[in-house]
Amino acid sequence: xxxxSATLSIGPVLGIGEIEPGDDLAGIIARQSQLADGDVxxxxxxxxxxAEGRLVPVGGDVAEQRRRIIExxxxxxLRRRDELVISETSHGFVCANAGVDFSNVRSGWAALLPVxxxxxxxxxxxxxxxxxxxxxxVIVSDTFGRPWRRGVVDVAIGCxxxxxxxxxxGSLDANGRALQATEICLADxxxxxxxxxxxxxxxxxxxxxxxxxxxxxxRGSVAAEIIRPPGEDLFR
Amino acid sequence: xxxxSATLSIGPVLGIGEIEPGDDLAGIIARQSQLADGDVxxxxxxxxxxAEGRLVPVGGDVAEQRRRIIExxxxxxLRRRDELVISETSHGFVCANAGVDFSNVRSGWAALLPVxxxxxxxxxxxxxxxxxxxxxxVIVSDTFGRPWRRGVVDVAIGCxxxxxxxxxxGSLDANGRALQATEICLADxxxxxxxxxxxxxxxxxxxxxxxxxxxxxxRGSVAAEIIRPPGEDLFR
Numbered sequence: 001x002x003x004x005s006a007t008l009s010i011g012p013v014l015g016i017g018e019i020e021p022g023d024d025l026a027g028i029i030a031r032q033s034q035l036a037d038g039d040v041x042x043x044x045x046x047x048x049x050x051a052e053g054r055l056v057p058v059g060g061d062v063a064e065q066r067r068r069i070i071e072x073x074x075x076x077x078l079r080r081r082d083e084l085v086i087s088e089t090s091h092g093f094v095c096a097n098a099g100v101d102f103s104n105v106r107s108g109w110a111a112l113l114p115v116x117x118x119x120x121x122x123x124x125x126x127x128x129x130x131x132x133x134x135x136x137x138v139i140v141s142d143t144f145g146r147p148w149r150r151g152v153v154d155v156a157i158g159c160x161x162x163x164x165x166x167x168x169x170g171s172l173d174a175n176g177r178a179l180q181a182t183e184i185c186l187a188d189x190x191x192x193x194x195x196x197x198x199x200x201x202x203x204x205x206x207x208x209x210x211x212x213x214x215x216x217x218x219r220g221s222v223a224a225e226i227i228r229p230p231g232e233d234l235f236r
Numbered sequence: 237x238x239x240x241s242a243t244l245s246i247g248p249v250l251g252i253g254e255i256e257p258g259d260d261l262a263g264i265i266a267r268q269s270q271l272a273d274g275d276v277x278x279x280x281x282x283x284x285x286x287a288e289g290r291l292v293p294v295g296g297d298v299a300e301q302r303r304r305i306i307e308x309x310x311x312x313x314l315r316r317r318d319e320l321v322i323s324e325t326s327h328g329f330v331c332a333n334a335g336v337d338f339s340n341v342r343s344g345w346a347a348l349l350p351v352x353x354x355x356x357x358x359x360x361x362x363x364x365x366x367x368x369x370x371x372x373x374v375i376v377s378d379t380f381g382r383p384w385r386r387g388v389v390d391v392a393i394g395c396x397x398x399x400x401x402x403x404x405x406g407s408l409d410a411n412g413r414a415l416q417a418t419e420i421c422l423a424d425x426x427x428x429x430x431x432x433x434x435x436x437x438x439x440x441x442x443x444x445x446x447x448x449x450x451x452x453x454x455r456g457s458v459a460a461e462i463i464r465p466p467g468e469d470l471f472r
Binding site for chain 1: 242243244245246247248315317322329330382383384385386387388389390391400401402419420421422424425426428429431432433435448449461462463464469470471472
């Protein structure tokens, strides 16, 4: 039985500025925020990829280069329509264009997904602890489309220090019957919530969520908890 | 160009109690909360369905009755595995078991989705305005699974007074290039955020989100903005 949470607050972290390969993301976030134990720091994939140097040049025939990069980053193409490719990445994410970003990156470059976004989250978390002494969780978020529903939402591609999926199996509802929807994708809900204060066009790449249930904080892994193995997936 | 939002707050509305067919949901929510202009009130589908009397008996052979109800509520079955059916409802939602709820409902009964969840949201919004004088938006949320990703998240099935999808087409990124992901499913992100203070097992069916960008408030419709017409859907 989870307790209803107290009121949550979600605030943008301003003044992060342009991130370059090699930048100390944790140090920059620590300087621009006032973290407390139990905060969840949500960091968009783009600045993580930039700090990690996951940038590739897009020169010559841009459309052709774009296609090549997306195919290199895909292990399987699921659907293709005009410029849009829905594919599975080496991580197991199914998303548009293999998660390769061509906007909010310097002209002539594209940003690839981090090699291991859970590891990226762990590194930022460790860096934040070293810089602030605070025990926080970190979620690396990205913007994905969905089948059947228009519009994109932010989801978690990596996490550290918080459950990716909250397992309520065995819990009973208010009438004592077994709960039906029992595995809540907590990390995706937190990533979506954080997007509400980021604003795609305003370049706020970090937000802090404060007030989440303390029982939800544990190691956590998007790869281990959220990626659905192809064998149990009805749509792959 | 959207402004970065100020800090958001998300709070549970406690003391809603058990909802019965015919109950005045707006009146009950108004009494249990202190609404302000610009709040978004997120109400879970289950109490909307109960108030609207969208309940059907599940008698006799429960497994057989369950199958019958799910098939009656579906216009098309997409996938089936054991007890799980993924189908499209008459509204155009693609979800498990046609959105029919068998938990958190009195034993022997199931709750169907509202006939027109946007209309349900408009009614609650009008009722809240009548009861409080406040101009708020309303989202009716439900819990859906997703292909490729484990765990469920709350999404919007109806809305009133707020954009379901935020259209940023034509906006430029911080480097002056056209934004890539330009239609944000705002209503789904708000529904997901609200779930974080509800807690599936704790029976908190309403939350209030305060602090969203005032430019996002307009008529809004999940049916018109979020449901992807089959013709433009790559996965139907």
